[in-house]
Amino acid sequence: MLRHLGADPDPVIRAAGLDLAMLTDPNAIIPLGAFCELIIRSGACTGCPHFGLLLGQRVSLPSLGLIGSIMLRSETVGDALRSLIRHVEMHCIGATTALTAKEGTVIWNCVVYEPGIDCADQIADAAAAAGTNVLRALCGADWCPTEVLLPRSVPADEVIYRQLFGAPVRFNREVAALVFPTSQLDLPIPGADPLLLQTLQERLAEQSRRATPDFASRLRHLVRTELMQGHCSAERIAGLLCMHRRTLARRLNAEGTTFSVVADQGRFEIARQLIDHTDIPFSQIAAALGFSEASAFTRAFRRWSGDSPSAWRAGHRR
Structure with missing residues:
Protein backbone atom coordinates (compact mmCIF):
# COMPACT_ATOMS: atom_id res chain seq x y z
CA MET A 1 0.00 0.00 0.00
CA PRO A 49 -5.97 10.41 6.06
CA HIS A 50 -7.87 7.21 5.19
CA PHE A 51 -4.89 4.85 4.96
CA GLY A 52 -6.64 2.24 7.15
CA LEU A 53 -9.63 2.21 4.80
CA LEU A 54 -7.44 1.55 1.75
CA LEU A 55 -5.49 -1.11 3.64
CA GLY A 56 -8.67 -2.94 4.64
CA GLN A 57 -9.82 -2.81 1.03
CA ARG A 58 -6.90 -5.11 0.16
CA VAL A 59 -7.88 -7.85 2.60
CA SER A 60 -9.19 -11.02 0.93
CA LEU A 61 -10.30 -14.43 2.15
CA PRO A 62 -7.00 -16.07 1.08
CA SER A 63 -5.15 -13.53 3.24
CA LEU A 64 -6.99 -15.01 6.26
CA GLY A 65 -5.17 -18.29 5.74
CA LEU A 66 -6.77 -21.40 7.20
CA ILE A 67 -9.81 -19.49 8.52
CA GLY A 68 -10.39 -18.06 5.04
CA SER A 69 -10.30 -21.58 3.55
CA ILE A 70 -12.82 -22.77 6.15
CA MET A 71 -15.14 -19.88 5.32
CA LEU A 72 -15.07 -20.72 1.61
CA ARG A 73 -15.94 -24.37 2.35
CA SER A 74 -18.73 -23.58 4.84
CA GLU A 75 -22.37 -24.34 4.01
CA THR A 76 -23.82 -20.85 4.51
CA VAL A 77 -22.67 -17.26 4.89
CA GLY A 78 -23.72 -17.33 8.55
CA ASP A 79 -21.63 -20.44 9.22
CA ALA A 80 -18.63 -18.77 7.57
CA LEU A 81 -18.92 -15.55 9.59
CA ARG A 82 -19.38 -17.44 12.85
CA SER A 83 -16.18 -19.40 12.14
CA LEU A 84 -14.27 -16.16 11.63
CA ILE A 85 -15.69 -14.61 14.80
CA ARG A 86 -14.97 -17.72 16.87
CA HIS A 87 -11.30 -17.71 15.84
CA VAL A 88 -10.62 -14.01 15.25
CA GLU A 89 -7.95 -13.93 17.98
CA MET A 90 -5.75 -16.10 15.79
CA HIS A 91 -5.43 -13.06 13.51
CA CYS A 92 -5.85 -10.13 15.89
CA ILE A 93 -5.25 -9.74 19.62
CA GLY A 94 -6.53 -6.38 20.82
CA ALA A 95 -9.68 -6.08 18.71
CA THR A 96 -12.68 -8.34 18.39
CA THR A 97 -15.82 -8.81 16.35
CA ALA A 98 -19.39 -9.96 16.99
CA LEU A 99 -22.56 -10.74 15.05
CA THR A 100 -26.03 -9.83 16.34
CA ALA A 101 -29.38 -10.31 14.62
CA LYS A 102 -32.59 -8.50 15.53
CA GLU A 103 -35.87 -7.88 13.71
CA GLY A 104 -34.59 -8.99 10.33
CA THR A 105 -31.32 -7.06 10.50
CA VAL A 106 -27.77 -8.26 11.17
CA ILE A 107 -25.11 -6.04 12.71
CA TRP A 108 -21.54 -7.31 12.28
CA ASN A 109 -19.34 -5.10 14.42
CA CYS A 110 -15.71 -4.64 15.37
CA VAL A 111 -14.38 -3.06 18.58
CA VAL A 112 -10.87 -2.41 19.92
CA TYR A 113 -10.25 -3.54 23.50
CA GLU A 114 -6.47 -3.10 23.75
CA PRO A 115 -5.81 -0.10 26.04
CA GLY A 116 -3.93 2.96 24.81
CA ILE A 117 -4.59 2.47 21.09
CA ASP A 118 -4.36 5.80 19.25
CA CYS A 119 -5.75 4.83 15.85
CA ALA A 120 -9.02 3.11 16.72
CA ASP A 121 -10.68 5.09 13.92
CA GLN A 122 -8.23 3.70 11.34
CA ILE A 123 -8.73 0.15 12.63
CA ALA A 124 -12.49 0.66 12.37
CA ASP A 125 -12.11 1.82 8.76
CA ALA A 126 -9.89 -1.15 7.93
CA ALA A 127 -12.23 -3.64 9.63
CA ALA A 128 -15.31 -2.34 7.80
CA ALA A 129 -13.53 -2.42 4.43
CA ALA A 130 -12.12 -5.90 5.07
CA GLY A 131 -15.52 -7.18 6.22
CA THR A 132 -17.10 -5.85 3.03
CA ASN A 133 -14.50 -7.72 0.96
CA VAL A 134 -15.16 -10.91 2.92
CA LEU A 135 -18.91 -10.70 2.33
CA ARG A 136 -18.42 -9.95 -1.36
CA ALA A 137 -16.25 -13.06 -1.63
CA LEU A 138 -19.03 -15.10 0.00
CA CYS A 139 -22.14 -13.45 -1.49
CA GLY A 140 -20.95 -12.13 -4.84
CA ALA A 141 -18.92 -9.17 -6.09
CA ASP A 142 -21.97 -6.89 -6.24
CA TRP A 143 -22.83 -7.37 -2.52
CA CYS A 144 -23.31 -4.14 -0.53
CA PRO A 145 -24.37 -3.55 3.08
CA THR A 146 -27.60 -1.75 3.92
CA GLU A 147 -25.51 0.81 5.80
CA VAL A 148 -22.08 1.18 7.43
CA LEU A 149 -21.45 2.56 10.93
CA LEU A 150 -18.08 4.08 11.82
CA PRO A 151 -16.76 5.46 15.16
CA ARG A 152 -15.02 8.48 13.64
CA SER A 153 -15.84 12.08 12.90
CA VAL A 154 -17.04 12.97 9.42
CA PRO A 155 -13.96 12.92 7.12
CA ALA A 156 -13.08 15.69 4.70
CA ASP A 157 -13.66 13.28 1.81
CA GLU A 158 -16.84 11.25 2.32
CA VAL A 159 -17.05 10.21 -1.33
CA ILE A 160 -14.34 7.55 -1.08
CA TYR A 161 -16.27 5.87 1.75
CA ARG A 162 -19.55 5.82 -0.17
CA GLN A 163 -17.79 4.51 -3.29
CA LEU A 164 -16.04 1.71 -1.43
CA PHE A 165 -19.07 0.46 0.49
CA GLY A 166 -21.77 1.30 -2.08
CA ALA A 167 -24.08 2.20 0.81
CA PRO A 168 -24.90 5.04 3.23
CA VAL A 169 -22.09 5.57 5.75
CA ARG A 170 -23.06 6.81 9.24
CA PHE A 171 -20.20 8.51 11.05
CA ASN A 172 -19.99 9.36 14.78
CA ARG A 173 -21.31 5.95 15.89
CA GLU A 174 -20.27 3.95 18.96
CA VAL A 175 -18.86 0.98 17.02
CA ALA A 176 -17.74 0.01 13.54
CA ALA A 177 -20.37 -2.19 11.92
CA LEU A 178 -21.80 -3.51 8.68
CA VAL A 179 -25.60 -3.73 8.63
CA PHE A 180 -27.43 -6.11 6.28
CA PRO A 181 -30.57 -8.31 6.12
CA THR A 182 -30.67 -11.42 8.34
CA SER A 183 -31.80 -13.50 5.35
CA GLN A 184 -28.31 -13.18 3.85
CA LEU A 185 -26.89 -15.35 6.64
CA ASP A 186 -28.73 -18.31 5.09
CA LEU A 187 -27.28 -17.83 1.60
CA PRO A 188 -25.48 -21.00 0.42
CA ILE A 189 -21.79 -20.78 -0.45
CA PRO A 190 -21.05 -22.23 -3.92
CA GLY A 191 -17.75 -23.81 -2.82
CA ALA A 192 -19.18 -25.63 0.22
CA ASP A 193 -17.43 -28.95 0.83
CA PRO A 194 -18.39 -30.79 4.07
CA LEU A 195 -15.56 -33.34 3.92
CA LEU A 196 -12.82 -30.79 3.27
CA LEU A 197 -14.40 -28.49 5.85
CA GLN A 198 -14.08 -31.14 8.56
CA THR A 199 -10.40 -31.66 7.74
CA LEU A 200 -9.72 -27.91 7.81
CA GLN A 201 -11.59 -27.51 11.10
CA GLU A 202 -9.47 -30.24 12.70
CA ARG A 203 -6.31 -28.41 11.61
CA LEU A 204 -7.70 -25.14 12.95
CA ALA A 205 -8.58 -26.72 16.30
CA GLU A 206 -4.96 -27.82 16.68
CA GLN A 207 -3.68 -24.34 15.81
CA SER A 208 -6.17 -22.76 18.24
CA ARG A 209 -4.86 -24.87 21.12
CA ARG A 210 -1.36 -23.49 20.49
CA ALA A 211 -2.57 -19.87 20.13
CA THR A 212 -4.77 -19.44 23.22
CA PRO A 213 -4.63 -15.78 24.37
CA ASP A 214 -3.49 -14.99 27.91
CA PHE A 215 -6.01 -14.43 30.70
CA ALA A 216 -5.65 -10.63 30.74
CA SER A 217 -6.31 -10.32 27.00
CA ARG A 218 -9.25 -12.68 27.16
CA LEU A 219 -10.74 -10.75 30.10
CA ARG A 220 -10.36 -7.35 28.37
CA HIS A 221 -11.93 -8.83 25.23
CA LEU A 222 -15.00 -10.05 27.11
CA VAL A 223 -15.41 -6.90 29.20
CA ARG A 224 -15.18 -4.66 26.12
CA THR A 225 -17.76 -6.71 24.24
CA GLU A 226 -20.20 -6.96 27.14
CA LEU A 227 -19.95 -3.28 28.09
CA MET A 228 -21.19 -2.20 24.67
CA GLN A 229 -24.07 -4.68 24.91
CA GLY A 230 -25.15 -3.23 28.25
CA HIS A 231 -24.90 -6.31 30.47
CA CYS A 232 -21.37 -6.49 31.85
CA SER A 233 -21.27 -8.05 35.30
CA ALA A 234 -18.82 -10.18 37.27
CA GLU A 235 -21.26 -13.10 37.16
CA ARG A 236 -21.66 -12.94 33.38
CA ILE A 237 -17.93 -12.55 32.67
CA ALA A 238 -17.10 -15.42 35.04
CA GLY A 239 -19.63 -17.60 33.22
CA LEU A 240 -18.10 -16.76 29.84
CA LEU A 241 -14.71 -17.72 31.27
CA CYS A 242 -16.22 -21.00 32.53
CA MET A 243 -15.49 -20.25 36.18
CA HIS A 244 -17.38 -19.22 39.32
CA ARG A 245 -17.55 -15.55 40.27
CA ARG A 246 -15.51 -16.21 43.42
CA THR A 247 -12.84 -17.95 41.31
CA LEU A 248 -12.67 -14.89 39.05
CA ALA A 249 -12.38 -12.62 42.10
CA ARG A 250 -9.52 -14.73 43.51
CA ARG A 251 -7.75 -14.71 40.15
CA LEU A 252 -8.00 -10.94 39.90
CA ASN A 253 -7.01 -10.47 43.54
CA ALA A 254 -3.86 -12.49 42.88
CA GLU A 255 -3.04 -10.02 40.12
CA GLY A 256 -3.66 -7.06 42.43
CA THR A 257 -6.94 -5.87 40.99
CA THR A 258 -10.72 -6.33 41.14
CA PHE A 259 -13.51 -6.75 38.64
CA SER A 260 -14.80 -3.22 39.22
CA VAL A 261 -11.36 -1.82 38.40
CA VAL A 262 -11.13 -3.89 35.22
CA ALA A 263 -14.65 -2.84 34.17
CA ASP A 264 -13.82 0.84 34.79
CA GLN A 265 -10.66 0.46 32.70
CA GLY A 266 -12.84 -0.90 29.90
CA ARG A 267 -15.31 1.98 30.23
CA PHE A 268 -12.48 4.51 30.17
CA GLU A 269 -11.00 2.96 27.03
CA ILE A 270 -14.36 3.06 25.23
CA ALA A 271 -14.97 6.64 26.35
CA ARG A 272 -11.47 7.72 25.36
CA GLN A 273 -11.78 6.27 21.87
CA LEU A 274 -15.16 7.91 21.28
CA ILE A 275 -14.03 11.28 22.64
CA ASP A 276 -10.77 11.21 20.65
CA HIS A 277 -12.18 10.17 17.29
CA THR A 278 -15.83 11.22 17.10
CA ASP A 279 -18.10 14.20 17.68
CA ILE A 280 -20.60 12.11 19.66
CA PRO A 281 -22.19 14.20 22.47
CA PHE A 282 -21.05 13.28 25.97
CA SER A 283 -24.63 12.49 26.97
CA GLN A 284 -24.76 9.84 24.23
CA ILE A 285 -21.42 8.35 25.32
CA ALA A 286 -22.70 8.28 28.90
CA ALA A 287 -25.84 6.40 27.82
CA ALA A 288 -23.82 3.91 25.75
CA LEU A 289 -21.71 3.11 28.83
CA GLY A 290 -24.75 2.64 31.06
CA PHE A 291 -24.59 5.87 33.07
CA SER A 292 -27.97 7.19 34.18
CA GLU A 293 -27.00 10.78 33.47
CA ALA A 294 -24.19 12.77 31.85
CA SER A 295 -23.04 14.28 35.15
CA ALA A 296 -22.30 10.80 36.56
CA PHE A 297 -20.24 10.03 33.47
CA THR A 298 -18.35 13.33 33.82
CA ARG A 299 -17.45 12.54 37.43
CA ALA A 300 -16.32 9.03 36.51
CA PHE A 301 -14.25 10.25 33.55
CA ARG A 302 -12.54 12.86 35.73
CA ARG A 303 -11.72 10.10 38.24
CA TRP A 304 -10.26 7.90 35.47
CA SER A 305 -8.27 10.54 33.61
CA GLY A 306 -7.91 13.60 35.83
CA ASP A 307 -9.73 15.70 33.19
CA SER A 308 -13.33 16.42 32.30
CA PRO A 309 -14.55 14.91 28.99
CA SER A 310 -14.58 18.36 27.36
CA ALA A 311 -11.01 19.14 28.47
CA TRP A 312 -9.86 15.72 27.28
CA ARG A 313 -11.47 16.19 23.87
CA ALA A 314 -9.85 19.62 23.50
CA GLY A 315 -6.40 18.25 24.38
CA HIS A 316 -6.50 14.89 22.60
CA ARG A 317 -8.53 15.54 19.47
CA ARG A 318 -7.17 13.69 16.44
Whole structure:
Protein backbone atom coordinates (compact mmCIF):
# COMPACT_ATOMS: atom_id res chain seq x y z
CA MET A 1 0.00 0.00 0.00
CA LEU A 2 2.88 2.35 0.80
CA ARG A 3 4.53 1.63 -2.52
CA HIS A 4 1.23 2.17 -4.31
CA LEU A 5 0.98 5.64 -2.73
CA GLY A 6 4.57 6.49 -3.72
CA ALA A 7 6.34 5.98 -0.39
CA ASP A 8 9.35 3.84 0.55
CA PRO A 9 8.00 1.29 3.05
CA ASP A 10 11.31 0.33 4.69
CA PRO A 11 11.97 3.49 6.76
CA VAL A 12 8.30 3.75 7.73
CA ILE A 13 8.20 0.15 8.94
CA ARG A 14 11.47 0.53 10.85
CA ALA A 15 10.32 3.79 12.46
CA ALA A 16 7.28 1.89 13.77
CA GLY A 17 9.64 -0.55 15.51
CA LEU A 18 9.02 -3.41 13.10
CA ASP A 19 11.13 -5.40 10.67
CA LEU A 20 10.19 -5.72 7.00
CA ALA A 21 10.54 -9.51 7.31
CA MET A 22 7.57 -9.58 9.71
CA LEU A 23 5.29 -8.24 6.99
CA THR A 24 6.31 -11.01 4.60
CA ASP A 25 5.72 -13.81 7.14
CA PRO A 26 2.07 -14.97 6.95
CA ASN A 27 2.35 -16.48 10.45
CA ALA A 28 3.76 -13.40 12.18
CA ILE A 29 1.57 -11.66 14.76
CA ILE A 30 2.23 -7.92 14.95
CA PRO A 31 1.34 -6.26 18.28
CA LEU A 32 -1.68 -4.01 17.84
CA GLY A 33 0.17 -1.01 19.24
CA ALA A 34 2.95 -1.41 16.66
CA PHE A 35 0.38 -1.91 13.90
CA CYS A 36 -1.31 1.36 14.90
CA GLU A 37 2.01 3.17 14.93
CA LEU A 38 2.63 1.81 11.43
CA ILE A 39 -0.76 3.02 10.16
CA ILE A 40 -0.29 6.47 11.71
CA ARG A 41 3.18 6.87 10.19
CA SER A 42 1.98 5.52 6.84
CA GLY A 43 -0.87 8.00 6.72
CA ALA A 44 1.46 10.85 7.66
CA CYS A 45 4.17 10.11 5.09
CA THR A 46 1.68 9.57 2.24
CA GLY A 47 -0.65 12.42 3.18
CA CYS A 48 -3.53 9.90 3.14
CA PRO A 49 -5.97 10.41 6.06
CA HIS A 50 -7.87 7.21 5.19
CA PHE A 51 -4.89 4.85 4.96
CA GLY A 52 -6.64 2.24 7.15
CA LEU A 53 -9.63 2.21 4.80
CA LEU A 54 -7.44 1.55 1.75
CA LEU A 55 -5.49 -1.11 3.64
CA GLY A 56 -8.67 -2.94 4.64
CA GLN A 57 -9.82 -2.81 1.03
CA ARG A 58 -6.90 -5.11 0.16
CA VAL A 59 -7.88 -7.85 2.60
CA SER A 60 -9.19 -11.02 0.93
CA LEU A 61 -10.30 -14.43 2.15
CA PRO A 62 -7.00 -16.07 1.08
CA SER A 63 -5.15 -13.53 3.24
CA LEU A 64 -6.99 -15.01 6.26
CA GLY A 65 -5.17 -18.29 5.74
CA LEU A 66 -6.77 -21.40 7.20
CA ILE A 67 -9.81 -19.49 8.52
CA GLY A 68 -10.39 -18.06 5.04
CA SER A 69 -10.30 -21.58 3.55
CA ILE A 70 -12.82 -22.77 6.15
CA MET A 71 -15.14 -19.88 5.32
CA LEU A 72 -15.07 -20.72 1.61
CA ARG A 73 -15.94 -24.37 2.35
CA SER A 74 -18.73 -23.58 4.84
CA GLU A 75 -22.37 -24.34 4.01
CA THR A 76 -23.82 -20.85 4.51
CA VAL A 77 -22.67 -17.26 4.89
CA GLY A 78 -23.72 -17.33 8.55
CA ASP A 79 -21.63 -20.44 9.22
CA ALA A 80 -18.63 -18.77 7.57
CA LEU A 81 -18.92 -15.55 9.59
CA ARG A 82 -19.38 -17.44 12.85
CA SER A 83 -16.18 -19.40 12.14
CA LEU A 84 -14.27 -16.16 11.63
CA ILE A 85 -15.69 -14.61 14.80
CA ARG A 86 -14.97 -17.72 16.87
CA HIS A 87 -11.30 -17.71 15.84
CA VAL A 88 -10.62 -14.01 15.25
CA GLU A 89 -7.95 -13.93 17.98
CA MET A 90 -5.75 -16.10 15.79
CA HIS A 91 -5.43 -13.06 13.51
CA CYS A 92 -5.85 -10.13 15.89
CA ILE A 93 -5.25 -9.74 19.62
CA GLY A 94 -6.53 -6.38 20.82
CA ALA A 95 -9.68 -6.08 18.71
CA THR A 96 -12.68 -8.34 18.39
CA THR A 97 -15.82 -8.81 16.35
CA ALA A 98 -19.39 -9.96 16.99
CA LEU A 99 -22.56 -10.74 15.05
CA THR A 100 -26.03 -9.83 16.34
CA ALA A 101 -29.38 -10.31 14.62
CA LYS A 102 -32.59 -8.50 15.53
CA GLU A 103 -35.87 -7.88 13.71
CA GLY A 104 -34.59 -8.99 10.33
CA THR A 105 -31.32 -7.06 10.50
CA VAL A 106 -27.77 -8.26 11.17
CA ILE A 107 -25.11 -6.04 12.71
CA TRP A 108 -21.54 -7.31 12.28
CA ASN A 109 -19.34 -5.10 14.42
CA CYS A 110 -15.71 -4.64 15.37
CA VAL A 111 -14.38 -3.06 18.58
CA VAL A 112 -10.87 -2.41 19.92
CA TYR A 113 -10.25 -3.54 23.50
CA GLU A 114 -6.47 -3.10 23.75
CA PRO A 115 -5.81 -0.10 26.04
CA GLY A 116 -3.93 2.96 24.81
CA ILE A 117 -4.59 2.47 21.09
CA ASP A 118 -4.36 5.80 19.25
CA CYS A 119 -5.75 4.83 15.85
CA ALA A 120 -9.02 3.11 16.72
CA ASP A 121 -10.68 5.09 13.92
CA GLN A 122 -8.23 3.70 11.34
CA ILE A 123 -8.73 0.15 12.63
CA ALA A 124 -12.49 0.66 12.37
CA ASP A 125 -12.11 1.82 8.76
CA ALA A 126 -9.89 -1.15 7.93
CA ALA A 127 -12.23 -3.64 9.63
CA ALA A 128 -15.31 -2.34 7.80
CA ALA A 129 -13.53 -2.42 4.43
CA ALA A 130 -12.12 -5.90 5.07
CA GLY A 131 -15.52 -7.18 6.22
CA THR A 132 -17.10 -5.85 3.03
CA ASN A 133 -14.50 -7.72 0.96
CA VAL A 134 -15.16 -10.91 2.92
CA LEU A 135 -18.91 -10.70 2.33
CA ARG A 136 -18.42 -9.95 -1.36
CA ALA A 137 -16.25 -13.06 -1.63
CA LEU A 138 -19.03 -15.10 0.00
CA CYS A 139 -22.14 -13.45 -1.49
CA GLY A 140 -20.95 -12.13 -4.84
CA ALA A 141 -18.92 -9.17 -6.09
CA ASP A 142 -21.97 -6.89 -6.24
CA TRP A 143 -22.83 -7.37 -2.52
CA CYS A 144 -23.31 -4.14 -0.53
CA PRO A 145 -24.37 -3.55 3.08
CA THR A 146 -27.60 -1.75 3.92
CA GLU A 147 -25.51 0.81 5.80
CA VAL A 148 -22.08 1.18 7.43
CA LEU A 149 -21.45 2.56 10.93
CA LEU A 150 -18.08 4.08 11.82
CA PRO A 151 -16.76 5.46 15.16
CA ARG A 152 -15.02 8.48 13.64
CA SER A 153 -15.84 12.08 12.90
CA VAL A 154 -17.04 12.97 9.42
CA PRO A 155 -13.96 12.92 7.12
CA ALA A 156 -13.08 15.69 4.70
CA ASP A 157 -13.66 13.28 1.81
CA GLU A 158 -16.84 11.25 2.32
CA VAL A 159 -17.05 10.21 -1.33
CA ILE A 160 -14.34 7.55 -1.08
CA TYR A 161 -16.27 5.87 1.75
CA ARG A 162 -19.55 5.82 -0.17
CA GLN A 163 -17.79 4.51 -3.29
CA LEU A 164 -16.04 1.71 -1.43
CA PHE A 165 -19.07 0.46 0.49
CA GLY A 166 -21.77 1.30 -2.08
CA ALA A 167 -24.08 2.20 0.81
CA PRO A 168 -24.90 5.04 3.23
CA VAL A 169 -22.09 5.57 5.75
CA ARG A 170 -23.06 6.81 9.24
CA PHE A 171 -20.20 8.51 11.05
CA ASN A 172 -19.99 9.36 14.78
CA ARG A 173 -21.31 5.95 15.89
CA GLU A 174 -20.27 3.95 18.96
CA VAL A 175 -18.86 0.98 17.02
CA ALA A 176 -17.74 0.01 13.54
CA ALA A 177 -20.37 -2.19 11.92
CA LEU A 178 -21.80 -3.51 8.68
CA VAL A 179 -25.60 -3.73 8.63
CA PHE A 180 -27.43 -6.11 6.28
CA PRO A 181 -30.57 -8.31 6.12
CA THR A 182 -30.67 -11.42 8.34
CA SER A 183 -31.80 -13.50 5.35
CA GLN A 184 -28.31 -13.18 3.85
CA LEU A 185 -26.89 -15.35 6.64
CA ASP A 186 -28.73 -18.31 5.09
CA LEU A 187 -27.28 -17.83 1.60
CA PRO A 188 -25.48 -21.00 0.42
CA ILE A 189 -21.79 -20.78 -0.45
CA PRO A 190 -21.05 -22.23 -3.92
CA GLY A 191 -17.75 -23.81 -2.82
CA ALA A 192 -19.18 -25.63 0.22
CA ASP A 193 -17.43 -28.95 0.83
CA PRO A 194 -18.39 -30.79 4.07
CA LEU A 195 -15.56 -33.34 3.92
CA LEU A 196 -12.82 -30.79 3.27
CA LEU A 197 -14.40 -28.49 5.85
CA GLN A 198 -14.08 -31.14 8.56
CA THR A 199 -10.40 -31.66 7.74
CA LEU A 200 -9.72 -27.91 7.81
CA GLN A 201 -11.59 -27.51 11.10
CA GLU A 202 -9.47 -30.24 12.70
CA ARG A 203 -6.31 -28.41 11.61
CA LEU A 204 -7.70 -25.14 12.95
CA ALA A 205 -8.58 -26.72 16.30
CA GLU A 206 -4.96 -27.82 16.68
CA GLN A 207 -3.68 -24.34 15.81
CA SER A 208 -6.17 -22.76 18.24
CA ARG A 209 -4.86 -24.87 21.12
CA ARG A 210 -1.36 -23.49 20.49
CA ALA A 211 -2.57 -19.87 20.13
CA THR A 212 -4.77 -19.44 23.22
CA PRO A 213 -4.63 -15.78 24.37
CA ASP A 214 -3.49 -14.99 27.91
CA PHE A 215 -6.01 -14.43 30.70
CA ALA A 216 -5.65 -10.63 30.74
CA SER A 217 -6.31 -10.32 27.00
CA ARG A 218 -9.25 -12.68 27.16
CA LEU A 219 -10.74 -10.75 30.10
CA ARG A 220 -10.36 -7.35 28.37
CA HIS A 221 -11.93 -8.83 25.23
CA LEU A 222 -15.00 -10.05 27.11
CA VAL A 223 -15.41 -6.90 29.20
CA ARG A 224 -15.18 -4.66 26.12
CA THR A 225 -17.76 -6.71 24.24
CA GLU A 226 -20.20 -6.96 27.14
CA LEU A 227 -19.95 -3.28 28.09
CA MET A 228 -21.19 -2.20 24.67
CA GLN A 229 -24.07 -4.68 24.91
CA GLY A 230 -25.15 -3.23 28.25
CA HIS A 231 -24.90 -6.31 30.47
CA CYS A 232 -21.37 -6.49 31.85
CA SER A 233 -21.27 -8.05 35.30
CA ALA A 234 -18.82 -10.18 37.27
CA GLU A 235 -21.26 -13.10 37.16
CA ARG A 236 -21.66 -12.94 33.38
CA ILE A 237 -17.93 -12.55 32.67
CA ALA A 238 -17.10 -15.42 35.04
CA GLY A 239 -19.63 -17.60 33.22
CA LEU A 240 -18.10 -16.76 29.84
CA LEU A 241 -14.71 -17.72 31.27
CA CYS A 242 -16.22 -21.00 32.53
CA MET A 243 -15.49 -20.25 36.18
CA HIS A 244 -17.38 -19.22 39.32
CA ARG A 245 -17.55 -15.55 40.27
CA ARG A 246 -15.51 -16.21 43.42
CA THR A 247 -12.84 -17.95 41.31
CA LEU A 248 -12.67 -14.89 39.05
CA ALA A 249 -12.38 -12.62 42.10
CA ARG A 250 -9.52 -14.73 43.51
CA ARG A 251 -7.75 -14.71 40.15
CA LEU A 252 -8.00 -10.94 39.90
CA ASN A 253 -7.01 -10.47 43.54
CA ALA A 254 -3.86 -12.49 42.88
CA GLU A 255 -3.04 -10.02 40.12
CA GLY A 256 -3.66 -7.06 42.43
CA THR A 257 -6.94 -5.87 40.99
CA THR A 258 -10.72 -6.33 41.14
CA PHE A 259 -13.51 -6.75 38.64
CA SER A 260 -14.80 -3.22 39.22
CA VAL A 261 -11.36 -1.82 38.40
CA VAL A 262 -11.13 -3.89 35.22
CA ALA A 263 -14.65 -2.84 34.17
CA ASP A 264 -13.82 0.84 34.79
CA GLN A 265 -10.66 0.46 32.70
CA GLY A 266 -12.84 -0.90 29.90
CA ARG A 267 -15.31 1.98 30.23
CA PHE A 268 -12.48 4.51 30.17
CA GLU A 269 -11.00 2.96 27.03
CA ILE A 270 -14.36 3.06 25.23
CA ALA A 271 -14.97 6.64 26.35
CA ARG A 272 -11.47 7.72 25.36
CA GLN A 273 -11.78 6.27 21.87
CA LEU A 274 -15.16 7.91 21.28
CA ILE A 275 -14.03 11.28 22.64
CA ASP A 276 -10.77 11.21 20.65
CA HIS A 277 -12.18 10.17 17.29
CA THR A 278 -15.83 11.22 17.10
CA ASP A 279 -18.10 14.20 17.68
CA ILE A 280 -20.60 12.11 19.66
CA PRO A 281 -22.19 14.20 22.47
CA PHE A 282 -21.05 13.28 25.97
CA SER A 283 -24.63 12.49 26.97
CA GLN A 284 -24.76 9.84 24.23
CA ILE A 285 -21.42 8.35 25.32
CA ALA A 286 -22.70 8.28 28.90
CA ALA A 287 -25.84 6.40 27.82
CA ALA A 288 -23.82 3.91 25.75
CA LEU A 289 -21.71 3.11 28.83
CA GLY A 290 -24.75 2.64 31.06
CA PHE A 291 -24.59 5.87 33.07
CA SER A 292 -27.97 7.19 34.18
CA GLU A 293 -27.00 10.78 33.47
CA ALA A 294 -24.19 12.77 31.85
CA SER A 295 -23.04 14.28 35.15
CA ALA A 296 -22.30 10.80 36.56
CA PHE A 297 -20.24 10.03 33.47
CA THR A 298 -18.35 13.33 33.82
CA ARG A 299 -17.45 12.54 37.43
CA ALA A 300 -16.32 9.03 36.51
CA PHE A 301 -14.25 10.25 33.55
CA ARG A 302 -12.54 12.86 35.73
CA ARG A 303 -11.72 10.10 38.24
CA TRP A 304 -10.26 7.90 35.47
CA SER A 305 -8.27 10.54 33.61
CA GLY A 306 -7.91 13.60 35.83
CA ASP A 307 -9.73 15.70 33.19
CA SER A 308 -13.33 16.42 32.30
CA PRO A 309 -14.55 14.91 28.99
CA SER A 310 -14.58 18.36 27.36
CA ALA A 311 -11.01 19.14 28.47
CA TRP A 312 -9.86 15.72 27.28
CA ARG A 313 -11.47 16.19 23.87
CA ALA A 314 -9.85 19.62 23.50
CA GLY A 315 -6.40 18.25 24.38
CA HIS A 316 -6.50 14.89 22.60
CA ARG A 317 -8.53 15.54 19.47
CA ARG A 318 -7.17 13.69 16.44
